[in-house]
Amino acid sequence: MSNHSYIISRLNFNRRDLDSKQLLSLYESLLKPRLIEEKMLILLRQGKISKWFSGIGQEAIAVGVTEALKKDEYILPMHRNLGVFTSREVPLARLFSQWQGKANGFTKGRDRSFHFGTQDYKIVGMISHLGPQLGVADGIALAHKLRSEKKVTAVFTGEGGTSEGDFHEALNVASVWDLPVLFCIENNGYGLSTPTSEQYRCQNLADRGVGYGIVSHMINGNNILEVFSEIKSLAASMRENPRPVLVEFKTFRMRGHEEASGTKYVPEDLMNHWSALDPVENYKTYLFEEGVLNEETQNTMIQNINAEIDQAYKITSEEPEIVGNLKCELDDVFAPFDLESTHIENTSKTSIRFIDAISSALDLSFERHQNLILMGQDVAEYGGVFKITQGFIDKYGKDRIRNTPICESAIIEAAMGLSINGYKAIVEMQFADFVSSGFNPIVNYLAKSHYRWGQKADVVIRMPCGAGVGAGPFHSQTNEAWFTHTSGLKVVYPAFPSDAKGLLAASIEDPNPVLFFEHKALYRTIYEEVPDSYYTMPLGKAALLKSGSKASVITYGAPVHWCLDLLKYNPDWDIDLLDLRTLCPLDYECIKASVIKTGKVLLLTEDSNFGNVMADISAYIAEECFEYLDAPVKRLSSLDTPIPFAQNLEINYLAKNKLEEILAKLMAY
Template sequence: MPRPLTEADRLARYRALRVPRAVEDKMLRLIRQNRLSKWFSGYGQEAIAVGCALAAEERDWLLPMHRNLGLWTTRGVPLRPLFCQLMGREGGFTKGRDRTFHFGLPEKRIVGMISHLAAMLPVADGLGLAAQLRGDDAVAIAFTGEGATREGDFHEALNLAAVWTLPVVFVVENNGYGLSTPTADALPVEDIADAAAGYGMPGEVVDGNDLDTVIAVVDDAIRRARRGEGPTLLEMKTFRVRGHEEASGTRYVPDGLITEWSRRDPIDRYRERLVESGVDPAGLDRIDAEVAAEIEEVAEWALTQPEVTSTPEREAADVFAPSKPAPSPAGRTLVEDDVRFIDALSAGLADALDADDTTLLMGQDVADYGGVFKVTAGFAERFGADRVRNTPIIESGALGCALGLAVDGYRPVVEMQYADFITCGFNQIVNNLATTHYRWGVPVPVTIRAPFGGGIGAGPFHSQSPEAWFCHVPGLKVVVPATPADAKGLIRSAIEDDNPVLVFEHKALYRSLRGPVPTGEHWVELGHARVVREGADLTLVTWGVGVQWALDLAGVLADEGAEVEVVDLRTLVPWDRERVLASVRKTNRLLVLHEAGRTGGFGGEVAAEVAEAAFVHLDAPPVRVGGADLPIPFSKAIEADVYSAQARLLGAARRVLAF
């Protein structure tokens, strides 16, 4: 049982409430004075953030949203850099790269938000799983608004936390409006806490404007999580008395509703309770004055700090975490017998799991079943259920969970059952995983395995080649192995990289392609292309299954007297410009080949770069050969004759050579 509160305890709670309110008051004055452009106010909702932070211990993770300023102030985040962050001044936590609370402070066990609502709830699952795997009793407390409970990430996060009995407390801050939409217009139920029953967890409606109640209820949920009894859903009823952001106003709120809720102001209520218990109002006035003076001084100081500036070099340097160089291959020998692509890939995964206990695999059916392509067959028995984990069908939830694991020191590998299904997790990849290191400096060693490509008669939803989508996103690395040796070496390097890496594995190569593979541990450094075949007449740049097509083409053209140099990029981001340019300077001709549709394919980037950087060396225009701009048909005959880039490759190569 918690010990009885002393008067000093109650005064400390009051002070904790007054700090974010004083910040609110100052920010609203600055808005009116046109000295601040934007502010997302949590005025009147302070008891929720402050209460949760007071109930938690320093080892517990907090995942706040816009209106949870009290989490940061109660957790003891230094006010000067915090104000610089809020005002976009030099000395803030994100170097001017993001605003307000879109960042994390691992040293304070805080992971801030992105603008895509509910996206951080699966991240809390990952932080809870990390604590569970490590055997400590830390808990993750994650916040969302009532509007975001309609998002898929809310349901995926609750489901995963319940299935894995994770130590997570989900806090829904129901403040009556999603921007201008009343809660009643967006939700068909009155109490969101009722959703908890559908996931087998407790749910409770809480008076979010009563600090003592918030602390008591959150404390109970945390204790339950520490006992290993899993997650809890808490719905905090409160009201947003200011606009969605200050400039939007509150004209859409019915007359009298703000006045009604203002009578339930959490600070006024707590102050009245203290006075009724015998606390001297003069002492409370002194706290008010001290806090207001401190905030006034810090805010005015922050406004004197210079605007954030930078250089292109400095910004580019922080997009990716530094990479460790691959170990030297000295002393390794090639096996005599050919190894299948799939077996080499499995061997690279197993080596990574053997080498580092923080590496784990997640995905649909990856455990006992071994994945739909059996890449991880036998892994569950070999490495255990904690490290080879079946997830529900929740691509976004699994990827968000992986981010949480990475933030807390793990190296998760997430399998997308088919690359086509990666769209269901697109937001987590491009807006969360990709931006985290640039925004607040934490490494994100998450590897995403994506079986992709056509040629197996699988139709439009199991045959796509979406690698180019991700090449456009700063912060992601994209890898496409074309040989068994590279499958083993590239997956190992991807897992050991401190950045999010997508590894696209061509399904048609899994069991059809064999080749020599180095024995023992093997790495292939990311960003280094390989000249697969030397030639003097035409540079053919490709990746994945295109390498096999290119080698077949080179054999045909050799009989016609033309020597094709085949360059396998292996890594699309970062891609090896120098290796490609060196080849073009030798052959004076370029053809870029990829299986994906021609329009918008990554081949356009390669061709444009060569045209810009090596134009004077070209004796013919660069040519791209890609798939037809069509969905991939189910019929193998139509795919081969109409869609496939391979069908157009020979004619295109002859045109380039004849120019």
């Protein structure tokens, strides 16, 4: 279908090769979400449900796409795509419980609407930020392609969502990697109240496919037969010839963005035009004219569907309100994981640099986990900007060591999609600073997925970070505090090669999302005897590097070495030096033991002062160890400024230059 102006004036149904049974089946699939919606709108007016996002007038898209795909192909719908769930035969009682926050739903009352997924039905629901699911679809499709499976992944967005950066990044990645993703745009006229004329300038959203080298199509989204037949044909072609396809479905939203919004902003003549194009009523009329449907069959369908709805609603209504359980709430933040212990006492060791330890952990993990994928800018032939993955492409191939476009958001989302579809993923940020371009999918998708619907996010994001190398404001941040605040993320920050190797291997084993910080200033300056073989170290265990009684210095990363250097020149300083190694989970037990022993504590970090992770550790010590303190808890951090480039300014910025003075004062207190 060509990409010309596409205005729907009438619905012309063509049964093509569909028999009467198939035509009736499509009608029943179309009718079911409509009748459910009508029930929900009544319940909303009665105050029995709190919110509703209506898909009335758009049912043919969700139903047609879902019926055209195979049951084991993933679909990533939006909040108006009830027809996806009903066509996949998700039990209505569970759907109704989901909408009412009951335990029988899919999120244990933790999220609403279609903000959930279910592997049982190969559905991955949206989050409110809309865009990330597009990149997730890329990752799911990539997993299929890597396994040489002839499967399509369908993902939905609205015309408003096509303005988000995630849309453009996801299309670009899918195009570059020839991923079999069916990008479905439901162009329903309004983004809440904003008309399409104020959302984009191109004549049709399908036109955007040209810029990404993607073939695009426009389909009458109110014509169930056109949707079903066209998508079935496209999907069959994509399975044999993997590639992305962009489809713009022309339709209209007949009700408000959500019911409280109303539709007063819609011109009356426009509403009347689309009312005449109702997908359910028009298809029903066609079936009557064709002699496929009669009053008796129609009434029987309605009675059966309404009976199913009423029975499901009765089950949900009788279900008790969910009650909070503290242990359950906390336990579900992370996927369960028991790290197998590794014995390395008698293995051979080699003196290697920090950067070599990272490379070794990656190399051995790739040998161990055949489903492990690494993605990042320049990580393949070039070996990464720090040459950590040099030679990996020769050993593991381009399928597993993947150069990416410069689109951090879509690549992190693709990593999530890989996890959903059975892979482990590592994403390398060239510099930790650049993670800001992928912040949303980390804190809103990866971090919350297991808590929301039990889906693990088996993703490690490697974060080369830190100052001290004259890299300036955009290549020097140590931004771990951005992530320690977000429940559902693990944050690891080693200071030694042996820890880096063992902790990185463990992070890759862990099915939860891990931010793994690697201080660039340590890469080629710190050597250590490191076991040659594969081993892991448990996350959440601090290391006591020096034992003393006069004061505790609690730190992590490069500042560990600042302290060790200082203590070399002050051997009489009786200091407890604690390397946290992992910031989430924290080793509270080890922190408490050290503070109780010495009574004085310095919390040292390279990060800027306000809001860093040491502020929370300070509060913990004040709450749990107050009676053991012989001096106020002292924090030492870098300046509350961006990180400067010039050497003298960088020295002035870092907390290192104040360490000796502050520690001496603390011990003398």
